[in-house]
Amino acid sequence: MNFGGAMFFTEYSMSAPELAQALEERGFESVWAPEHSHIPLSRKTPFPGGGDLPKPSYDAMDPFVVLAAGAQATRKIKLGTGVALIQQRDPIQTAKLVASIDQVSGGRFLFGVGGGWNQDEMEDHGTVYATRFKRVREFVNFDPMIARPKPAQKPHPPIHVGGAFPHGARRAIRYGDGWIPGGDIREVLPKFRDMTRDAGRDPASIEITSFAIGEDVDRVKRLAEMGIARVVPMFPPEKADKVLPIVDRWTKIVHQVNG
Secondary structure, eight states, rough: EEEEEEEEOOTSSOOOHHHHHHHTTOOEEEEEEOOHHHHHHHOOSOOOSSSSHHHHHHOOOHHHHHHHHHTTTTTSOOOHHHHHHHGOHHHHHHHHHHHHHHHHHOOOOOEEEEESOOOHHHHHHHHOGGGHHHHOOOOOSSSSSOOOOHHHHHOOOOOOOOOOHHHHHHHHHOSSSSSSSSHHOOOOOOHHHHHHHHHOOOOGGEEEEEEOOSSSHHHHHHHHHHOOOOEEOOOOOOOOHHHHHHHHHHHHHHHHHHH
């Protein structure tokens, strides 16, 4: 099983280069950055986690910027958007960002994508909440153009589709190289694999990444036994003195799971 680490990188957290280096030194496979472009003061949609929207969601830096910085401070660790809200991004600029970060990192980018939950945020970008997933899966066409650079990875960086079962699973099967499910994967995994086979794909061809789980070695071992490809804990947006002890506890879990 691969292990990553995610953080809302802010001006008061560890920097992406600091965390990426710390994770790489300890044998982690990847570092991930989530995204919010901004948070409107209106609140049409409640925070999925319940209660008030946490402060880091308001303060998050751009994931492509911080991951590019992390790439320059490391050699091997992969760099993922966890997830990029492509329903509110321009497709040409996003394609250039993806290709550019894949080039500057030497082919280490993981393109995590999702449709988002914050209605107010996406409406400021001109996206209609009710049809956001139609926009996510839209194949756009333009007049002939030259768009460079091309990604280092061929044909493109792996696309990991975020979203709950069954709709997010269906999008991952149709368009993705991986699935980042919401909620407990254990109950729906057999159904997901059946859906994958029904669509004519090998379930082993779609990596499953479990985000934001607690420090529970037994649960992580069960996920590994189930064939989950990657576990990504969410670290608090704090400085190194607060974060590195958590990273070290996770390093012990890595060794317990992988031997």
